[in-house]
Amino acid sequence: MDFATVLQILDSAVRLMTPLLLACLAGLYSERAGVFDIGLEGKMLMAAFTSASVAYATGSAWLGLLAGIAGAAAMAGLHGLASISFRGNQLISGVAINFLASGLTVLLGQKIFGLGGRTPSLSGAARFGEITLPLADALRPVPVIGPIYAELISGHTLLVYVAFAMVPLTWWVLYRTRFGLRLRAVGENPASVDTAGVSVTRLRYGAVMICGVLCGIAGAYLATGISAGFVKEMTAGRGFIALAALIFAKWRPWSALFATFLFGLMEAVANRFPDLDLGFVTVPSMFMNALPYILTVIILAGFVGRAIPPRAGGEPYVKER
Amino acid sequence: MALAGATGTAPAIELRGICKAFGPVQANRDIDLSVPRGTIHGIIGENGAGKSTLMSILYGFYRPDAGEILVGGKPVAIADSQAAIRAGIGMVFQHFKLVQNFTVLENVVLGAEDGRLLRPSLARARGELKRLAAEYELQVDPDALVEELSVGHQQRVEILKALYRRADILILDEPTGVLTPAEADHLFRILRGLKDEGKTIILITHKLREIMEITDNVAVMRRGEMVASVRTAETSPAALAELMVGRKVLLRVDKAPARPGPPVLEVRGLRMVDADGVERLRGIDLDIRAGEILGIAGVAGNGQTQLLEILGGYAEPGSRLSGEIRLKGQKLPLSGSDGRARRRAGIGHVPEDRQAEGLIMDFTAWENVAFGYQDAPEFRNGLLMDNAAIRKDATGKIARFDIRPPDPDLAAKSFSGGNQQKIVVAREVERNPELLLIGQPTRGVDIGAIEFIHKRILALRDAGRAVLLVSVELDEIMALSDRIAVMFDGRIMGERLPGEATTGDLGCLMAGVDPTAAPPGATARTDADGGAG
Numbered sequence A: 001m002d003f004a005t006v007l008q009i010l011d012s013a014v015r016l017m018t019p020l021l022l023a024c025l026a027g028l029y030s031e032r033a034g035v036f037d038i039g040l041e042g043k044m045l046m047a048a049f050t051s052a053s054v055a056y057a058t059g060s061a062w063l064g065l066l067a068g069i070a071g072a073a074a075m076a077g078l079h080g081l082a083s084i085s086f087r088g089n090q091l092i093s094g095v096a097i098n099f100l101a102s103g104l105t106v107l108l109g110q111k112i113f114g115l116g117g118r119t120p121s122l123s124g125a126a127r128f129g130e131i132t133l134p135l136a137d138a139l140r141p142v143p144v145i146g147p148i149y150a151e152l153i154s155g156h157t158l159l160v161y162v163a164f165a166m167v168p169l170t171w172w173v174l175y176r177t178r179f180g181l182r183l184r185a186v187g188e189n190p191a192s193v194d195t196a197g198v199s200v201t202r203l204r205y206g207a208v209m210i211c212g213v214l215c216g217i218a219g220a221y222l223a224t225g226i227s228a229g230f231v232k233e234m235t236a237g238r239g240f241i242a243l244a245a246l247i248f249a250k251w252r253p254w255s256a257l258f259a260t261f262l263f264g265l266m267e268a269v270a271n272r273f274p275d276l277d278l279g280f281v282t283v284p285s286m287f288m289n290a291l292p293y294i295l296t297v298i299i300l301a302g303f304v305g306r307a308i309p310p311r312a313g314g315e316p317y318v319k320e321r
Numbered sequence B: 001m002a003l004a005g006a007t008g009t010a011p012a013i014e015l016r017g018i019c020k021a022f023g024p025v026q027a028n029r030d031i032d033l034s035v036p037r038g039t040i041h042g043i044i045g046e047n048g049a050g051k052s053t054l055m056s057i058l059y060g061f062y063r064p065d066a067g068e069i070l071v072g073g074k075p076v077a078i079a080d081s082q083a084a085i086r087a088g089i090g091m092v093f094q095h096f097k098l099v100q101n102f103t104v105l106e107n108v109v110l111g112a113e114d115g116r117l118l119r120p121s122l123a124r125a126r127g128e129l130k131r132l133a134a135e136y137e138l139q140v141d142p143d144a145l146v147e148e149l150s151v152g153h154q155q156r157v158e159i160l161k162a163l164y165r166r167a168d169i170l171i172l173d174e175p176t177g178v179l180t181p182a183e184a185d186h187l188f189r190i191l192r193g194l195k196d197e198g199k200t201i202i203l204i205t206h207k208l209r210e211i212m213e214i215t216d217n218v219a220v221m222r223r224g225e226m227v228a229s230v231r232t233a234e235t236s237p238a239a240l241a242e243l244m245v246g247r248k249v250l251l252r253v254d255k256a257p258a259r260p261g262p263p264v265l266e267v268r269g270l271r272m273v274d275a276d277g278v279e280r281l282r283g284i285d286l287d288i289r290a291g292e293i294l295g296i297a298g299v300a301g302n303g304q305t306q307l308l309e310i311l312g313g314y315a316e317p318g319s320r321l322s323g324e325i326r327l328k329g330q331k332l333p334l335s336g337s338d339g340r341a342r343r344r345a346g347i348g349h350v351p352e353d354r355q356a357e358g359l360i361m362d363f364t365a366w367e368n369v370a371f372g373y374q375d376a377p378e379f380r381n382g383l384l385m386d387n388a389a390i391r392k393d394a395t396g397k398i399a400r401f402d403i404r405p406p407d408p409d410l411a412a413k414s415f416s417g418g419n420q421q422k423i424v425v426a427r428e429v430e431r432n433p434e435l436l437l438i439g440q441p442t443r444g445v446d447i448g449a450i451e452f453i454h455k456r457i458l459a460l461r462d463a464g465r466a467v468l469l470v471s472v473e474l475d476e477i478m479a480l481s482d483r484i485a486v487m488f489d490g491r492i493m494g495e496r497l498p499g500e501a502t503t504g505d506l507g508c509l510m511a512g513v514d515p516t517a518a519p520p521g522a523t524a525r526t527d528a529d530g531g532a533g
Helices: A003-032 A040-058 A061-085 A090-113 A145-153 A158-176 A178-188 A190-195 A200-226 A238-248 A253-272 A285-300 B051-058 B081-086 B104-109 B118-136 B151-164 B181-196 B208-214 B237-245 B304-312 B339-345 B354-358 B365-370 B387-400 B417-429 B447-462 B474-480 B503-510
Strands: B013-022 B025-035 B040-045 B066-071 B074-076 B089-092 B169-173 B200-205 B217-222 B225-231 B263-273 B279-289 B292-297 B320-327 B347-350 B435-439 B466-470 B483-488 B491-496
Touching: A003 A040, A003 A145, A003 A158, A003 A178, A003 A200, A003 A238, A003 A253, A040 A061, A040 A090, A040 A200, A040 A238, A061 A090, A061 A200, A158 A178, A158 A200, A158 A253, A158 B118, A178 A190, A178 A200, A178 B104, A178 B118, A190 A200, A200 A238, A238 A253, A238 A285, A253 A285, B013 B051, B025 B051, B025 B217, B040 B051, B040 B181, B040 B208, B040 B237, B051 B169, B051 B200, B081 B089, B089 B151, B104 B118, B104 B151, B118 B151, B118 B181, B151 B169, B151 B181, B181 B200, B181 B208, B181 B503, B200 B208, B208 B237, B217 B237, B263 B304, B263 B466, B279 B292, B279 B304, B279 B466, B279 B491, B292 B447, B292 B474, B292 B503, B304 B320, B304 B339, B304 B347, B304 B435, B304 B466, B339 B347, B347 B417, B354 B417, B365 B387, B365 B417, B387 B417, B417 B435, B417 B447, B435 B447, B447 B466, B447 B474, B466 B474, B474 B503, B483 B503, B491 B503
Parallel strands: B025 B225, B040 B200, B040 B217, B089 B169, B169 B200, B292 B466, B292 B483, B347 B435, B435 B466
Antiparallel strands: B013 B025, B013 B066, B066 B074, B217 B225, B263 B279, B263 B320, B483 B491
């Protein structure tokens, strides 16, 4: 395998990991605050649909992004309402959101566009274009560093850079700000936050809404960055993969970067070598495509060491008498 | 009667006519309370007397239905905890409100940050903690994780939290329940120091000894009402106990001398390593004879729970056991979880945690009264349960144990703590077991029920049965036991007769120090106080 191929695979991995990373960080905020969220998938799907629809109607990828965020945030609000205000079961609420998004996107898509649940293809300004970083072409001839800069680092859509910037930002928010301290506390022991005179409800809603916004960006990237429009079930389990990555990362931002890269890399390898020839045996493409999902199952089954979730996760907060 | 410390200045806290009802239950009825500045004020009462509700109102957890709160002579509305903190009120809850995997510093700062960024807050808190530690003997490593601290140190963190928020009035809810005697002494030194600095302290407890030892004034609550407010110096434990329950109670249990018979339980070299590889029991030797109560004293978490579970036949899965247990000479299998076989062999078990292990909270009283014995011949009708027989049996037990309300169809969770415990005790004691294992028989139980349960335990003993009593309440151990063994760190530290044991002596054993073994002149270091400081 030559250097150019490696670069191509890595470049593809970066694109493919972006929605995973955004969704993973989205889940990180929510779960660190003690609200489990298996509805990442549904939120992303809803965002993909709303962003593609609005981008198509207005011809603006930016308005599409805003619509995506609004779509996912609406679902997040629903999750918050069910699991924070009404103290419902967070898993059931998440499942409901996944089903709701899955059905609603196709229903509305068919009703509005009549294309069997798809949205029309997007082009031009309705999609996020690739950004060429300064000096990318000038540096290209420089050995090793040049191609890495020009191929791998430059030439992605804005949302990819946003996703990567979210990692240090999330770390900073979690560990260096008052909000982060309270967020982590409310996921571990909400009573400590409550008795300190801080509203548990408000904090958790804040976290859930941040989760919605990030899922919205992830969904918009899927529909207007990676692809050119919405296709039925286009998230294809990425929300669940992001959840597995979150557990793999033990709810830490930098580890989330690593974990989602691993998944992105696997998908990229599967795309590049559909029938991987190892010399003595040819790995069938079905197996390659299934790799990320197999890894998900392995992670969720706990084969990668014990991950301790936030202690108050999954529990609605009820004041003790 | 004038309270101690009331000298013209406005009281630190004054409550006027506080009322609070939860549905039909009147938790607080027309409560008046005046706490003079710079004093330690005890509030004592049975479980369910309304102490915690009152304090929750003071800390903004509940809004009173009626009444007025005055802090420093000025009326204040305490709508939430933030308002209470602003009014200078700090609260140390019975169950600490700490984030286990945060450092001490982070816990102290949480909710009282100076600004949006953490670092300046943490830096200031570090300096402030140093000052408070020096001033009030509140030494805690600011960078230690809370989960690595001993219970006593965690409590200091709670006090530091309140002081960091500039609390002038400190409320402590049952603060010594989880402490060793040495830790409790240290806490009292801290409280006296705070009082000397002019802070006002409200101490909620059910331990009369603590009230007598440290408070200036004491208020007694009974069934939601404040029945008395007196100077501590002018009252006595017996008088307070009487006020609490509204009738005379015997603080000392009347018991006939034991007439021990042949040995019932013999334990030899019992060791247990739990699933995490921690050695919980390090070679326990015990003998209990018929007609005798062996009391096991000790701070919770020194292996008592594991001992009870193993004897009861449900050792923690994945644990490794060795040693020998004999019941009336018959060897019992160590491994395996077979509580039913143990029950059949004649071992009754009142577990330490009635809600988790003694009862199924959502099931009715009559079902709960049969659990563990549901396959007994008299409860069976072929393959089916004979529900009518079980109900009849339950109704009898409810009457004999005065379980209130006397309704066998009520779910276990609808009974008060004392009545829940009576259900468990009735079930186990009335089978007349050869050996009764009973853990924390009166934890969270009111005085009336305590007295009743104690009498039943003694009656069982007098009927020639063996009793293994595990309790963290030293008073209970001393009142009931015929012999006292003290457990520390998975070992029996020593054995004493109740007549000759002093609390100080037992306290030393509970902290892992054998006073008789200490070389003369050497200062005994108490492990329990060393902790993870």
